[in-house]
Amino acid sequence: MSETNDQPARPSRAEFHQYNQARAEAEALRLLAAKAELGGRWLSWVAAELYALKPAAYAQMVRRELQRLTN
Template sequence: MSRAEFHEQHLADAQAEALRLFEQKAVLQGAWLGWVASQIYTLRPAEYASMVRRELARLQETSEN
């Protein structure tokens, strides 16, 4: 499977996972950063974890603007 195919196949899941993680920010507050890092660390494969990280960064950037 090519990188583009992997991305296309898993994008919706990565976006949903990033949103789930981001929604915990208000709940966990100061403990969120360590918690979210540990959650991302468990995601496999690494390409999927990277997709979730990118989506999470996009959500954070959107919320700050």
């Protein structure tokens, strides 16, 4: 007997990255834009924002984009 799997196939890591790259860049820009307004509170605020992003792979993409933009 063979079992059918009704779940859709997960995208590969490369496909996930390609699909979410522009969205991650936009999110990083949004986070960076709040820096001037939040001042010293920005770092803890941005940490909480990143923590809330799902899935974790997407949050890591945003974190990398944010780092790239600030360097």
